[in-house]
Amino acid sequence: MDQNSLPPIQTTARDDAVLKALVSFVRAEALRPGERLPTERILAERLKVSRNTVREALTRWEGLGLVERRQGSGTFLKAAVSPDMLHLPLTLAGGNDFTSLMQTLEIRRALEAEAAALCAERASPADIAEIEGKLDIMEQAFRTLDGMSSEEDWEFHQAIYRVSGNPLFEQIIAAMHELFHRFWEHPLGVRDFGHASFPYHRTIYERIAARDPQGARDEALKLIATVEDDLKRVRPNSNFRT
Numbered sequence: 001m002d003q004n005s006l007p008p009i010q011t012t013a014r015d016d017a018v019l020k021a022l023v024s025f026v027r028a029e030a031l032r033p034g035e036r037l038p039t040e041r042i043l044a045e046r047l048k049v050s051r052n053t054v055r056e057a058l059t060r061w062e063g064l065g066l067v068e069r070r071q072g073s074g075t076f077l078k079a080a081v082s083p084d085m086l087h088l089p090l091t092l093a094g095g096n097d098f099t100s101l102m103q104t105l106e107i108r109r110a111l112e113a114e115a116a117a118l119c120a121e122r123a124s125p126a127d128i129a130e131i132e133g134k135l136d137i138m139e140q141a142f143r144t145l146d147g148m149s150s151e152e153d154w155e156f157h158q159a160i161y162r163v164s165g166n167p168l169f170e171q172i173i174a175a176m177h178e179l180f181h182r183f184w185e186h187p188l189g190v191r192d193f194g195h196a197s198f199p200y201h202r203t204i205y206e207r208i209a210a211r212d213p214q215g216a217r218d219e220a221l222k223l224i225a226t227v228e229d230d231l232k233r234v235r236p237n238s239n240f241r242t
Contacts, residue, residue: 018057021047023081037067037075065174078174079167098235105231107176109224111169112157116216118164120208127163128209134159135205142198156201160208193234196226 025046031037040058044051058075061067068076123131134156141149154177161170200223207215 018047018049018053019060020083021049022054022057022061023083026077026081027083031077033077033079035077036073037077039074063175065171079171098231101231102228104176105224105228109221111173112160112224113217113220115161115164115166115169116204116208116220117213118166119160120211120213120216122165123163123208123211131156131159131163131205131208135201138201139198153201160204193230196230197223200226 022043025043026037037043037058038046040051040054043054047054058067058069062069066077066079066081068078070076119127119131134152138149138152138156141152158170158173161173164170200219204216204219204223207219
């Protein structure tokens with residue numbers, strides 16, 4: 001084997017050092033989830049690295065669901081960080097083939113059902129009001145946009161993950177954001193794909209508001225079952241690969 005055919009191995013020591021420095025900065029500034037980070041220029045000056053290095057570090061954090069970049073607004077912290085936290089990147093098979101979409105749905109079924117149950121146990125009155133607000137926005141978008149409400153739907157489910165009290169739910173889902181959105185951004189040529197799941201968003205909320213963990217879990221499972229039914233319904237009329 002030609003040794004020259006292998007690309008040089010790049011050390012990650014500097015990247016890790018920048019991430020640790022960024023953690024120290026966030027903790028020193030007492031930034032909490034939901035608060036905005038300084039600009040890339042300011043972070044670069046404070047950390048004494050290039051803006052490109054800061055941008056790459058923030059991109060890694062975004063992929064892990066630790067920060068959110070909002071166009072025109074800046075970068076916001078989404079989860080607490082600590083010096084001893086572990087980075088667990090996910091490697092996901094892409095594509096719109098039937099097997100990949102079903103595998104994605106299986107993961108979503110497990111996560112959403114448990115998150116809904118924990119949310120019903122742990123939600124404060126303010127949390128329930130937040131989830132209801134996201135639901136109202138999603139329902140309005142669904143009716144106004146003739147069923148296309150992917151971003152509003154995402155925000156509703158994200159609120160449930162946050163209120164579950166386990167930051168891993170939100171981080172894992174954030175890492176799978178693009179894969180999950182393939183269900184809604186590319187509805188397989190079927191205009192009403194996913195529409196049958198619409199009423200279950202409200203029933204999930206109602207069970208959460210009623211402090212009914214098992215009921216919330218059951219409603220979440222019903223929602224996922226409707227999406228699975230849609231996948232199986234459109235499979236014979238699509239170009240799915242198996």
